[in-house]
Amino acid sequence: MTALEWYVTAGKIGLVIGLLMTVAPIMNWVERRGAAIIQNRVGPNRIGPFGIFQAIPDAIKFLFKEDSIPGHVNGFYYFIAPIIVLIPACMTFAVIPFGDPITIMGQTFKMQTADLNVGFLYIFAMASLGVYGLIIGGWASNNKFALLGSMRSSSQMISYELSLGLSVIGLVMVFSTVELGPMVQKQADVMWQLGPIAIPRWGIFIQPLGCLIFVIASFAEANRLPFDLPEGEPEIVGFHVEYGSMKFATFMMGEYMNMAVASGLIATLYFGGYQMLPGMGTLLDSLQLSPAAYMWSKLALQNISLAFKVGLFMWLFVWVRWTVPRFRYDQLMDLGWKMLFPLALLNVFITAVMIYLGWV
Amino acid sequence: MLVKGKKTLFQDFYFFETLTGMIITLKEFFFGTKVTISYPEERRQYSERLRGQHYIKATNGVENCTACMLCPTVCPSECIHIEAGERQDKEKYPKTFEIDILRCCFCGMCEEACPKDAIKLSTIMEMSTSYRPIYDRAFLSEQRGNK
Numbered sequence: 251m252t253a254l255e256w257y258v259t260a261g262k263i264g265l266v267i268g269l270l271m272t273v274a275p276i277m278n279w280v281e282r283r284g285a286a287i288i289q290n291r292v293g294p295n296r297i298g299p300f301g302i303f304q305a306i307p308d309a310i311k312f313l314f315k316e317d318s319i320p321g322h323v324n325g326f327y328y329f330i331a332p333i334i335v336l337i338p339a340c341m342t343f344a345v346i347p348f349g350d351p352i353t354i355m356g357q358t359f360k361m362q363t364a365d366l367n368v369g370f371l372y373i374f375a376m377a378s379l380g381v382y383g384l385i386i387g388g389w390a391s392n393n394k395f396a397l398l399g400s401m402r403s404s405s406q407m408i409s410y411e412l413s414l415g416l417s418v419i420g421l422v423m424v425f426s427t428v429e430l431g432p433m434v435q436k437q438a439d440v441m442w443q444l445g446p447i448a449i450p451r452w453g454i455f456i457q458p459l460g461c462l463i464f465v466i467a468s469f470a471e472a473n474r475l476p477f478d479l480p481e482g483e484p485e486i487v488g489f490h491v492e493y494g495s496m497k498f499a500t501f502m503m504g505e506y507m508n509m510a511v512a513s514g515l516i517a518t519l520y521f522g523g524y525q526m527l528p529g530m531g532t533l534l535d536s537l538q539l540s541p542a543a544y545m546w547s548k549l550a551l552q553n554i555s556l557a558f559k560v561g562l563f564m565w566l567f568v569w570v571r572w573t574v575p576r577f578r579y580d581q582l583m584d585l586g587w588k589m590l591f592p593l594a595l596l597n598v599f600i601t602a603v604m605i606y607l608g609w610v
Numbered sequence: 611m612l613v614k615g616k617k618t619l620f621q622d623f624y625f626f627e628t629l630t631g632m633i634i635t636l637k638e639f640f641f642g643t644k645v646t647i648s649y650p651e652e653r654r655q656y657s658e659r660l661r662g663q664h665y666i667k668a669t670n671g672v673e674n675c676t677a678c679m680l681c682p683t684v685c686p687s688e689c690i691h692i693e694a695g696e697r698q699d700k701e702k703y704p705k706t707f708e709i710d711i712l713r714c715c716f717c718g719m720c721e722e723a724c725p726k727d728a729i730k731l732s733t734i735m736e737m738s739t740s741y742r743p744i745y746d747r748a749f750l751s752e753q754r755g756n757k
């Protein structure tokens with residue numbers, strides 16, 4: 251690799267990791283403030299404008315709290331469990347593309363940290379690694395309630411991972427690729443032209459059912475309400491009862507990063523990824539920039555579009571959280587196995603028929 | 611108790627129910643009126659009859675109390691302690707007058723029992739401290755209220 255490639259790669263990694271690390275505190279504020287507004291309260295509003303820097307004292311508090319390790323835990327596994335939750339969550343974002351390839355000094359760079367030809371199979375592999383963190387955390391805590399919490403989480407994750415994987419198969423059949431870059435590029439095509447409005451070939455328009463199943467299953471994968479049985483803050487005991495201070499905060503950070511990854515995936519697979527929002531293309535063309543400036547402003551607009559879409563889905567996570575109460579465990583399993591799984595199979599079947607008939 | 615009712619397929623999928631709920635929460639998000647306040651800056655209007663911090667009313671700079679011991683007798687929490695003494699003008703007066711405010715239940719019985727209109731409960735309700743306060747005579751003699 252040349253020096254330039256090293257710089258670009260390091261820059262991309264820094265960007266992705268940096269963004270993911272900032273997501274947790276920002277989402278923490280959005281969640282608390284959003285919850286407050288939905289529940290007709292005021293919410294945290296003391297630190298900074300609208301309380302936006304609330305996360306800083308929170309982090310300081312977590313860092314300076316006594317990091318007590320209960321005497322009955324298995325020290326090593328107790329220590330690595332939060333790390334095992336955090337690292338796959340960071341790594342997953344690597345394959346999500348955030349812009350069209352750009353050319354610097356004659357070399358083309360893909361705006362994607364790792365361009366793997368296994369595409370989102372990598373994401374599923376990484377996402378299912380996260381469950382090990384929960385299990386190890388529960389097991390190492392040497393507490394039966396923590397262990398029960400992690401057992402709940404593992405069965406939930408396995409149940410919903412099936413639907414998650416199956417719902418994407420329809421998309422793979424339509425686009426005939428598992429790589430996210432080409433998939434996003436194909437979503438730019440126009441499906442129907444309704445007068446001046448062009449409906450793009452976004453995943454949601456081709457696979458509405460698949461999109462719905464994917465969204466629901468990713469809620470369960472990210473352990474968010476209404477499927478937050480693994481942790482269950484208010485009443486049932488979760489896998490992290492024995493954790494405190496920064497170790498607990500690491501679990502929470504992992505959860506928010508999982509949320510970011512899930513939102514990124516929903517945006518990339520079903521909502522055109524970094525494809526520009528309506529109106530941005532017209533704006534860009536009307537500016538009449540030089541080729542280099544055109545390329546950079548296009549990249550910036552694409553990044554903004556992706557960030558906007560991801561932010562929208564993050565907000566969806568928060569919004570649903572303060573709307574729907576938690577599912578009972580049997581309801582959760584019923585929904586996973588009796589509704590989502592058959593529907594995902596049906597979706598694969600319908601897609602196959604439609605492709606056979608040449609409709610999509 | 612688990613109540614098993616008949617559910618339609620739509621309800622079983624929870625999807626439309628969830629959507630309805632989400633519309634409600636979004637309405638609250640945009641149009642809901644706050645029911646809480648930013649406390650120290652904004653305050654609620656409390657009743658004039660609120661029973662708060664005690665004080666002993668004074669007339670012309672002399673406290674009304676004659677140490678008749680009615681309030682320590684009536685106090686259900688037994689938190690008033692009075693030692694009587696004699697003033698220059700041969701009037702009985704409380705040499706010490708202490709209220710263990712942590713035991714007080716703010717029932718207002720002392721105020722009702724007092725024949726001399728001396729002990730009063732003001733409308734001050736912010737009384738939290740970091741130590742266990744005993745209100746002594748000097749503290750209680752501060753006039754804080756219009757009762």
Ligand code: SF4
Pocket residue numbers: 684685686687688689690709713714715716717718719720721
């Ligand atoms: S308010 Fe009630 S409890 Fe408090 S000092 Fe008076 S009589 Fe006793």
Ligand code: SF4
Pocket residue numbers: 674675676677678679680681682692720723724725726727728729
């Ligand atoms: S009842 Fe009134 S006058 Fe009698 S001791 Fe108490 S405060 Fe003083």
